[in-house]
Amino acid sequence: MKYLKQAAIILVITFIGEIVYRFIPLPIPASIYGLLLMLICLQTKILKLEQVKETGNFLLDIMPIMFIPPAVGLIEVWGNIANIIIPIVFVALFTTVLVMVTTGKTADFIINRNRSEDK
Template structure:
């Protein structure tokens, strides 16, 4: 029963995101809005992580399975994208490089700030 309740929490956020997206005619998918709402709820302690942790871990551990349908969909419509495949691959490579660079820089900044805080605490003693 606990897993069902946890799944219902996630579904409620998804439904809320879809409702907001449709009600305001936003160009952002409802699932993305739902994820943002879930993040904000966890960040501001409206929802405790323990209330969704088991289902969340299950979904993250089985994430590759969720991409199978998208991959099959692309393969069944390959004739429609065949002439644009080079553009798609180029976009994927460039966006991956940009993402890695941004994540790396962000990690370095956070690490420096944490080390500076540790050093300040150490010097304060």
């Protein structure tokens, strides 16, 4: 029952992200709004980590399985994208590095901020 409650919390926040996406005319995916809402809820202690931790870990554990359907889709359209594969790989690598650097800098900022607050 605990997992159902945690999944329901995650789904409600995701749904609210979808609603926000419909009302705010920015080119930001609804899933990003949901992630931001979850972050805000966790940072402001509206939602405690323990209320979603186990289901969140489960979702992270099964994440690789979720990439199988898109991979099959790529195999199906390979003939159409074969001639532009070099730009696709370049963009994928560039954005991956950009996300890694941004995530690292953000994590460093948060860790340093928390350390300075503890002193």
